[in-house]
Amino acid sequence: MDTASPRHAKAAEAFLRDEENADWHNETLWFVRSKRDRAAQSLPEWEDLREQASQIKLHSLSKLDDYLIQLEENARQNGVIVHWAANADEHNRIVLDIMRKHKATKIVKSKSMLTEECHLNPYLIKEGIEVIDTDLGERIIQLRNEPPSHIVMPAIHLKKRHIGDLFHLHLGTDAGADDPQYLTEAARIHLRQKFLLADVAITGVNFAIAETGGFVVCTNEGNADLGAHLAKVHIACMGIEKVIPKAEHLGVFLRLLARSATGQATTTYSSHFRKPAPGQEMHLVLVDNGRTRQLASPDFRNSLKCIRCGACMNTCPVYRRSGGHSYHTAVAGPIGSILAPNIDMKEYADLPFASTLCGSCTNVCPVKIDIHQQLYKWRQVLGEAGAVEPTKKIGMTGMDVLFSHPRLYRFAGRAGRWFMQKFPSLANKSSLNPWAIHRDMPKPPAQSFRDWYAQQNQKDNG
Amino acid sequence: MAETTTRDTILAAIRQGKPDLHPLPETIGFAPTITPENLVEAFMAMVKTNGGQAIRVTSLSEAHAFLVQEYDLTLPILSHVPGLDISNFTPAAELRLLDDLHLVVLEGKVGVAENAAIWLDEAAIGIRALPFISLNLSLVLSEKNLVGNMHEAYRLIDTHTGFGTFIAGPSKTADIEQSLVIGAHGSKTLTVFLLP
Ligand code: SF4
Numbered sequence: 067m068d069t070a071s072p073r074h075a076k077a078a079e080a081f082l083r084d085e086e087n088a089d090w091h092n093e094t095l096w097f098v099r100s101k102r103d104r105a106a107q108s109l110p111e112w113e114d115l116r117e118q119a120s121q122i123k124l125h126s127l128s129k130l131d132d133y134l135i136q137l138e139e140n141a142r143q144n145g146v147i148v149h150w151a152a153n154a155d156e157h158n159r160i161v162l163d164i165m166r167k168h169k170a171t172k173i174v175k176s177k178s179m180l181t182e183e184c185h186l187n188p189y190l191i192k193e194g195i196e197v198i199d200t201d202l203g204e205r206i207i208q209l210r211n212e213p214p215s216h217i218v219m220p221a222i223h224l225k226k227r228h229i230g231d232l233f234h235l236h237l238g239t240d241a242g243a244d245d246p247q248y249l250t251e252a253a254r255i256h257l258r259q260k261f262l263l264a265d266v267a268i269t270g271v272n273f274a275i276a277e278t279g280g281f282v283v284c285t286n287e288g289n290a291d292l293g294a295h296l297a298k299v300h301i302a303c304m305g306i307e308k309v310i311p312k313a314e315h316l317g318v319f320l321r322l323l324a325r326s327a328t329g330q331a332t333t334t335y336s337s338h339f340r341k342p343a344p345g346q347e348m349h350l351v352l353v354d355n356g357r358t359r360q361l362a363s364p365d366f367r368n369s370l371k372c373i374r375c376g377a378c379m380n381t382c383p384v385y386r387r388s389g390g391h392s393y394h395t396a397v398a399g400p401i402g403s404i405l406a407p408n409i410d411m412k413e414y415a416d417l418p419f420a421s422t423l424c425g426s427c428t429n430v431c432p433v434k435i436d437i438h439q440q441l442y443k444w445r446q447v448l449g450e451a452g453a454v455e456p457t458k459k460i461g462m463t464g465m466d467v468l469f470s471h472p473r474l475y476r477f478a479g480r481a482g483r484w485f486m487q488k489f490p491s492l493a494n495k496s497s498l499n500p501w502a503i504h505r506d507m508p509k510p511p512a513q514s515f516r517d518w519y520a521q522q523n524q525k526d527n528g
Numbered sequence: 529m530a531e532t533t534t535r536d537t538i539l540a541a542i543r544q545g546k547p548d549l550h551p552l553p554e555t556i557g558f559a560p561t562i563t564p565e566n567l568v569e570a571f572m573a574m575v576k577t578n579g580g581q582a583i584r585v586t587s588l589s590e591a592h593a594f595l596v597q598e599y600d601l602t603l604p605i606l607s608h609v610p611g612l613d614i615s616n617f618t619p620a621a622e623l624r625l626l627d628d629l630h631l632v633v634l635e636g637k638v639g640v641a642e643n644a645a646i647w648l649d650e651a652a653i654g655i656r657a658l659p660f661i662s663l664n665l666s667l668v669l670s671e672k673n674l675v676g677n678m679h680e681a682y683r684l685i686d687t688h689t690g691f692g693t694f695i696a697g698p699s700k701t702a703d704i705e706q707s708l709v710i711g712a713h714g715s716k717t718l719t720v721f722l723l724p
Contacts, residue, residue, distance in 0.1 A: 094706050097706075098706075109561075109642075110561060111558045111561075114558065115558065118553050118556065118557075121550070121551075121552065121553045122552060122553065122556075124547070124550040125549075125550045125551060125552045127546060127547060127550075128546055128547045128548060128549050128550040129546075129549065130542045130546055131539050131542040131543050131546065134538075134539070134542070135539070144690075150534045150535040150538055151534065152534045152537060152538060156534060200713065201703070202701045202703040202704070202712060203701075203703035206703065206704075219702075219703065219706075220703070221703055221704075222706070224705075225705055226704050226705040226707070229704050229705075246704040246705060246707035246709050247707075247709050249704055250701060250703075250704060250709040250711070250712060251711075253712075254711065254712060254713060257713060258627065258713070261713070262624045262627060275687070278687050278688055280687065286699070286700050286701060286712070287699055287700070287701050287712035287713045287714065288660045288699040288712065288713045288714025288715075289712070289713045291656075291657075291660040291693070291714070292657065292660045292661060292713050292714065295623070295655075295656040295657035295660065295661075296623050296624070296657055296661070306538065306542075311552070313682060313687035314556050314557070314679070314682045314683070315556060316678075316682060316687075317556070317557050317677070317678040317679040317681065317682045318556060318557065318679075320678055320694075321642075321643075321677070321678050328702075330578075331574060331577070331578075331642060331643035331644070331696070332640075332643035332644075332645050332678075332694065332696045333696070334578070334695065334696050334697050334698070334699060334700060334714070335660075335693060335694070335695060335696075335699075335714070336645065336693065336694040336696075337691070337692075337693040337694075338687060338691065338692045338693060339691055340687075340688070340689065340690050340691060340692075341689075341690035341691070342690075343656050343690065343691070352538075354538045354541070358538060358541035358542055358545055359541075359545070361541075361542060361545045361546055361547075362541070362544065362545025362546075363545075364547070367545075367547060
């Protein structure tokens with residue numbers, strides 16, 4: 067296997083060149099993270115709630131086949147047409163077939179990371195179908211021909227002046243106008259027309275319920291509902307890991323989702339779809355696309371518990387300073403860096419390294435995924451598979467040697483302190499030490515903790 | 529035929545790779561921390577946080593009087609609340625015509641104090657698009673049907689209907705530089721009337 071190119075690092079460098087924008091990105095996401103903290107602290111049972119969510123998800127994964135069959139049976143009985151797709155191609159073809167059957171040419175979509183993962187839009191557009199993303203953030207980046215940079219806030223990398231210019235070009239808003247209220251109103255009018263004329267609506271699925279055969283879709287804008295209720299055909303696409311046993315379990319997840327995502331107590335609309343409305347048609351597409359492979363791996367299956375709240379991204383010091391696009395995958399940030407190498411190990415070998423392994427992601431995850439530990443495990447798997455670029459590998463091998471030889475480790479520490487004291491400018495020189503780009507190395511302590519501890523011991527004993 | 533194969537392949541792969549049976553927690557959910565006497569106050573505060581307004585009334589006619597004062601009744605208005613007869617609009621089969629709706633009034637079944645989400649079932653909504661397509665939305669709810677948290681709500685609502693939804697405020701977005709804008713695609717306002 068060839069070694070992966072460090073695409074994330076290069077793209078992050080480009081992102082950081084616009085310093086003002088990069089700072090704004092960092093601070094805004096930290097603000098969202100702080101709102102999440104306040105929302106979490108408002109519930110005394112927060113930690114127990116996370117534990118329950120994690121247990122329910124683990125249980126669901128341990129009976130995933132049973133629950134999918136139960137979901138399928140109940141949905142069929144409710145008049146929903148159920149499809150299974152092994153991969154992205156199959157998923158896209160199923161959607162196209164439904165469009166063709168209805169001679170449909172216009173589709174409105176509400177944000178669905180699964181359809182992003184499957185690259186549904188370019189596929190349908192090539193077949194001559196008009197695809198309109200209706201979540202405001204998604205529509206913005208669709209007009210810019212970009213992928214989303216965040217799973218909950220797709221256009222978080224853009225400032226309002228960018229959007230003002232974009233809408234001036236495409237929606238005819240006044241030149242230079244950048245008031246969010248005004249721009250949102252323009253988008254509302256533009257998208258209303260699309261909702262009213264669409265033949266088919268596609269939505270994602272936040273949770274599917276085996277017991278009822280129904281599924282829940284959560285939005286703040288109401289776009290999923292407007293699309294699904296006005297079109298003759300509603301296609302809901304879900305990863306197979308989204309199924310939970312019973313409706314009562316929704317209480318646990320709905321309390322966690324919005325609080326973790328944006329710090330809101332709940333999303334504005336949490337809609338429970340179960341049967342098609344009279345005269346309408348409802349489809350449910352169950353997609354694997356690598357999920358069964360992830361399930362079969364004890365090290366990584368926990369990542370399938372993810373409810374796509376985005377909290378791990380908002381808190382990640384690397385994501386906040388590198389921007390979602392630097393991850394070159396549909397789902398960016400810490401969780402995306404676990405999911406992507408499962409789909410293509412070579413293409414995404416750089417992503418598990420786009421992390422400080424500080425563990426902040428793991429601490430905020432509402433379903434208690436051991437995110438940073440899985441990233442660490444991926445590094446080892448990728449190293450063994452030879453998919454790691456040489457400079458990182460040398461560093462890692464060096465660290466392995468150091469950590470497994472305590473005497474050498476102690477010497478290296480002393481040598482490092484000596485080196486940094488004598489030649490601070492050399493240690494800070496980024497061509498020799500990539501870590502020093504955008505960072506000043508800390509002043510080295512005069513004494514190591516180990517030496518200090520030994521001295522204290524001597525003092526105490528003496 | 530192809531689809532059957534895919535289904536079987538996926539199910540077989542799951543059986544092969546799934547973890548050992550992990551039990552469900554014995555009890556699901558938590559007791560509410562909001563005390564019964566604080567339900568109304570907590571609920572009303574959350575409606576406001578969510579960008580809506582909550583009004584305590586003693587009767588439907590009081591709600592009616594408020595709506596008459598607040599809205600232009602010559603515009604298309606539809607109420608599905610028995611006893612609150614201000615409809616002047618008859619929906620046709622063509623759903624697109626609903627786009628004209630200025631105000632829709634519906635009856636909520638359950639209100640949740642911790643997040644001000646209000647449950648509407650298919651019977652109360654009638655045409656599913658109504659609460660989402662109308663420019664303004666008003667919900668009527670009895671204080672007796674307030675609960676503390678979502679776990680309690682799920683014990684009371686029927687999730688076996690064709691469609692049902694929790695609505696917590698007017699439609700909103702923060703997709704442009706994180707500035708909160710009320711009124712994305714759905715209703716631009718939400719007024720909740722709390723009846724005894
Ligand atoms: S991994 Fe956890 S924190 Fe990250 S998006 Fe998924 S559920 Fe949220």
